[in-house]
Amino acid sequence: MTAAAALDKTPALERPAGFRPSRAVREALAGSLFATPAVVLLLATILAPLIALVVLSFTDYELGAVDVRWLGGDNYRQALGDPVFRRAVSNTLLYVALVLPGGILLGLLAALAVHGRKKSRGFYETAYFLPVTATLIAMAAVWQFLLHPRIGPVNAVLKAVGLPEQAFLSEPSLLIPTLAFIGLWNVVGFNMVLFLAGLSGIPKDLYDAAEVDGAGGSVDRFLTVTWPMLAPTTLFVAVTTSITAFKVFDTVAVLTGGKNGTEVLLYAIYLEGFQYFKMGYAAALTVIFLLFLLVFSVFQAVKLDRRVHYT
Amino acid sequence: MRPSKRPGDAARLLRHALVHLCLIAGAVIMLMPFAWMALTSIRAPAEILSGGFWPIPESFHGFKNYETALRIAPFGMFMLNGAIVCAVILIVQLLVAIPAAYALAKLRFPGRGVLFGLIVAGLCVPIQVPALPLYMALAEFKLLDGLFALMVPFFLSVFAIFLLRQTFKAFPDEIIQAARVDGMSEFELLWRVVVPSAGPAVAAFSVFSVVAHWNDLYWPMIVIQRLDHAPPPLGMLFFAGSESGSDFGSMMAGAVIVTAPLLLLFLVARRRFVQGITMTGIK
Amino acid sequence: MPASLKLDRISKSFGTTKVLDEVDVEIRAGEFVSIVGASGCGKSTLLRIIAGLETQGAGHVRLDEVVVDAMAPRERNVAVVFQNYALYPHMTAFENIATPLATSRLSLYERLPVLGRLSRRRAKIRAGIAADVAAVAAQLRIEALLDRKPGQLSGGQRQRVALARALVRRPSLFLMDEPLSNLDAQLRVHMREEITELHSRLGATFVYVTHDQVEAMTMSDRIVMMDKGRVAQIGSPSDLYDRPATIAVARFIGSPAMNFLPAAADSSGALFHADRRLPVDTDRAGPVVVGLRPENVAIGPVYEGAALVGRIRRVEHHGHDRLVHLDLQSPLGGMLSARVSATDALSDPAEGCFVAVDFTGPAHVFDGDGLRRTSKVVRLGFGRIDTAAEAAE
Incomplete structure (x- = not known):
């Protein structure tokens, strides 16, 4: 997430023509670029599902159900019992x-x-x-x-x-x-x-x-x-x-x-x-x-x- | 070696023999299921049903069992599915992990520490954890029951990134500096200089990945309903649970078909397998 | 009590390679003996055989005249200091030093992790061990380090802990396998002194394996020089330096290294180097190699009839003296180095100069098999640098 965000902030592209970005900027650019696919997949297949999972665990959602209720800790209570x-x-x-x-x-x-x-x-x-x-x-x-x-x-x-x-x-x-x-x-x-x-x-x-x-x-x-x-x-x-x-x-x-x-x-x-x-x-x-x-x-x-x- | 303890040759031989005896007993237990699987797959149904533990089949019934197995379940298709899934997963995993691992090992970029922290944390999140939301998302996009659904959760291997980062970190900085001075771009540098040196790690991970995904049952069981997209383990499960459940001869034939590719791969490339396992332990 | 050590025709082969060939050595009680040689000469294997870590193929090891071939290292009462110290990384310095005492004073059952605590006498024995460890630690000035693990110690400190572990059970024989090779140069010189001092204080027998001839020369009473699995020479440092028995010894001992000149002796024993008469005689005719220590080579002005003339290639300044490297002006070519005092009148020989070479001390003559032959320097003296000769060239 941070790497992708950083990529946007990198000002290299706005520099006047003919300017060669410094070594550090180019390195940061390359690093962010290299990490981007991994970051996107990390978000999509691990982080977002994890957050969704935790949210889901406080609801009574069933696949195909129309309305969803917030249950708080009921699921956990039910599980333990x-x-x-x-x-x-x-x-x-x-x-x-x-x-x-x-x-x-x-x-x-x-x-x-x-x-x-x-x-x-x-x-x-x-x-x-x-x-x-x-x-x-x-x-x-x-x-x-x-x-x-x-x-x-x-x-x-x-x-x-x-x-x-x-x-x-x-x-x-x-x-x-x-x-x-x-x-x-x-x-x-x-x-x-x-x-x-x-x-x-x-x-x-x-x-x-x-x-x-x-x-x-x-x-x-x-x-x-x-x-x-x-x-x-x-x-x-x-x-x-x-x-x-x-x-x-x-x-x-x-x-x-x-x-x-x-x-x-x-x-x-x-x-x-x-x-x-x-x-x-x-x-x-x-x-x-x-x-x-x-x-x-x-x-x-x-x-x-x-x-x-x-x- | 030790002179004082240098036992008589007889005593040494006895000790030696005892160790071998234990090891062989263990090996028999380890290998017995494989032997029985192979033997039963060529036994006649009547002989199987009569029970007993005599290993040598009385008559060769192999063709019939294998033919039945292939008729009841499309093992060829399972294997093809398995091969496609394993190959695509591995290729995408490497394409994603190699640049990321290099960036984490050798490049300074904002958010590097956070990213690495997340990768390490991701190491202890198995597929079973994000399975539910992933399933719901795939259902939402009508992607269930297809090969893409089988593969997508595994495109990112945090383990690959972790392992390769450790490998790349050991790559000498001087060579990287020299390549930069020679005017190589980071992209070229990575694929032409760094990656070729990481051959053993890439090979070890590849073995690890193929074994894991060829054998995986949980995720296919969730997303695949139709048999024509099933990988071998799911096919096997279907087969074991179907009406042929009492026809152990053809069931064993099916088991032989499903396990054979990896067993052969292992016998050919034992060193790589062992290396792959050992690398997971050396962190 | 220091032990005497006698090695009686020790041989050892690994597979088909013979690493030790009928090695005979006698070491008196309380002696400090170094075993030196190039790597692969069998010196470490010999040490391991003395320790009982390796079994010889043939021959006997005697400690105080008792054959110990069938004894475990422990029963031989020897201590070993290993090249990499071999400290147990999971134990503190204290526990490392205490290990040899614990194994001898406590039974196996008393040493077991949990069960051992059931023993009643264990606590008392432990206290005794602690006292002994403290005494040794004080001797080596490592009291402050006892709670640390080897990973937290510097190279020199690990060395001391390893010494303490060897020392603590008062062995009759100390075996050291290149103990200083992992230390930096300065520390090595310091530890050299310290080990020599330790030897004189303990009076124990020390057998010290090293590939560094300087260590052997400076520390030992006697040196055993090994070459290709055999003993090349045994003797005091000055024996080896002044009368090397073989050309291998001559090459190995001494720094800067000895010079060697090919020569031939005529029937009268007079030596010639490319038809020039060398100022050395030997006892028999035949091809030989003449060895000369740099300090026994003198250079002076070229004079008529000089046996050898060299051209100064390079001068190395060593402070108190200089090492002059010469290209010999002979059809056989070759090089020679001369050690010249810095206070000498000719203290500033210029590079490119031609000088006459003379022998001022013993020359060592070796025959075709590399064995020493009797020799005698027949003529001494030199003139002065002849600048005219230089100009003429």
């Missing part, structure tokens, strides 16, 4: 709580194990990263088949080894954990790659120093060098993992359709806004969703602070 929405929030948080520690721990373990491999590293990197690139919605369909109560191979294995078969995709208490397992399967390779990058950034002479200092055992090496040196990476992984987990949608859409008490935040928003067209209410839910994301992002700002001491 709505058992379905509350379940969506608690389901989402449970999902995050399952995926976050598992995603960090498994990603770290995989990275530590793969880091020392030489010949087989490429294979493991590929294997663990494959789920990250695969279209999640298609893989969700595959999981649906794998976990099928009657013809799925997972239950066939359980039966073969004498364990009770499980209704992974219809037993309510198993639904969120099942979704979380698929979420983990999807995110571990991503985290592993981040941790691998972090590991290769640790100076080798620190390990030498630890060895000379008597901290050469594997536990000591990990506690004295690896873990503290990975702290910035770990924080970054934690933030991205929680945000990814918080946005869980695809697997829910395929596997449960939000039924059987598996509402999650985004799916609830999708239903309210784009199936029932209760725009005002969905906008309020979206604002709440955004607030959650902002909380996670605050940790990232903290991370930037900590970086300073590491150089």
Whole structure:
């Protein structure tokens, strides 16, 4: 916005003919010009929608409705009191709580194990990263088949080894954990790659120093060098993992359709806004969703602070 | 390495084997869905319905499953839609982000600080947030249910601007000064001097962008009603939810078709993928 | 107690490249020994083998006559100061210095982040560690820096913290791997003194790896000069300077560098450089290289029968003396530099002048394999600059 406005103010064009604008003016002109498409799109696709969203969240607007009433905070009050929405929030948080520690721990373990491999590293990197690139919605369909109560191979294995078969995709208490397992399967390779990058950034002479200092055992090496040196990476992984987990949608859409008490935040928003067209209410839910994301992002700002001491 | 801890060769081998064992167990879990997807896609329906976990199909039924999949759902069209959408989004993203990132990195202009602040803030606003107002606006202009609607929210990638700005910032000022002294315009300077040096960052972002938009489901699910504009994930969702829901053989065939392009791309360009991920972490 | 160190035919290969080849070194308890050599000569690998950070391919390391090949670095009771200091960036200076004490005095379980606090004796041991750290910090005058992290310290301060971490557990052997190479020139000279002082105060054995011959010459009791994975020479700084065993040592030690002239010895051992008799004899016939330190080259007026005549190309002023670079007037060409006192009568040799060259000190003669041969300077003395000769040219 400001850049575009500044462009108008730039007096260069009004100068008498033959005048060559100063270096600084030309630079400002070029800069404003270069930034203009981005500024326009930023306004049109992020800022204006955001403002509209917040305004909308205080109204009872429904798509196609003729008159709109100002509700004040009613939408928010309704959301907080709505058992379905509350379940969506608690389901989402449970999902995050399952995926976050598992995603960090498994990603770290995989990275530590793969880091020392030489010949087989490429294979493991590929294997663990494959789920990250695969279209999640298609893989969700595959999981649906794998976990099928009657013809799925997972239950066939359980039966073969004498364990009770499980209704992974219809037993309510198993639904969120099942979704979380698929979420983990999807995110571990991503985290592993981040941790691998972090590991290769640790100076080798620190390990030498630890060895000379008597901290050469594997536990000591990990506690004295690896873990503290990975702290910035770990924080970054934690933030991205929680945000990814918080946005869980695809697997829910395929596997449960939000039924059987598996509402999650985004799916609830999708239903309210784009199936029932209760725009005002969905906008309020979206604002709440955004607030959650902002909380996670605050940790990232903290991370930037900590970086300073590491150089 | 450490002499005192230098375990006997047998102990070292055992430890080595143990690590590999764990890694392989993990790899099996990671790869199992892919293997089962491929195997089931060539299995006969009767065999699938009988359950079991024997991996090798008794008879090859691949042609039938793939044929059914293609007959029920126009996967070719989904893929074409996906390719068009990904390509146009990427091109526009780069055309918009590169000059903006350069301006933010190397040029002084009024409002630079504010703009950069907004870009950083934009990093934590996913598509799901502006989705509602965008949908309403597109509905207003009768643009829903088309490829343009699929692409327009992604033309601006704040992530691209952020990533490229970091890259351009590291570009030596001396070279820029020298090019200016040589009489290059800023436009030429950007595209002929600065951008060629940012190849790895551009490639990494491209991979990132294509993967994200090929796989995106949320936004297509909102704006696309008619199948002939659906990208692959939406097509897959439709397919999984349709009457063929119990025909797992052709459903898996559909899944193979949808996932194959990115998997192949990944196997070919693994380094770029990994680089793309790592760059997001190095801020 | 300072330890003696004995390296017994140490060899090491990385893949097919042999980096160390039967290295034999004996270091007495309390000695300050430098290991010098060009980069890639194997000196750092040798240090890492002594420390136990690397395993030798063959041979033995003995500390106080005990073979320590199977011991971890910690058990060898050696301390290492690394080139980049290798301070733990997430720990304060205090914690860095305390680490080696904590690992030796606390059990693994007591060192664990949360669980460790359950130990009853932990607090008491921690207090003891703090006292020891404070004592070392005082010794190196870094008390005020203990709360800072390495990122907040200057290069010199990090150096001191690294020294303190090495010092704090009173090792019997100090290993230093180019510890001054990251400091600016002035600070380097200062730290040189400080480390030498530290050595005499502690009386510990120091092994100091450097590529800087000035550091080696000024700090050490003895120098081990390495060349291509082998020991080229071991001796006191003056041994290496005055009697270099090989041409590689002669090239490496001394600044400004030694001059070299190709020559041949006849059957009587008399040396000739392009048919001109040099004032040096050796013991055998054959092609040789004659090495001359610039301070052993004298220049004077050209006189009849002068063995060598040079034309002054450039004069470098070094304050107390001058370095005169000459182009030799010989069919073989070549250059020579002479170090001339600024107070000398001929203190202002002009560029372009022709001068006679004489040898005023020991000449070093090396055979075709680069090994030293006995030699003797047979004739000394020079005349004065002959301006007539210049005019005639």
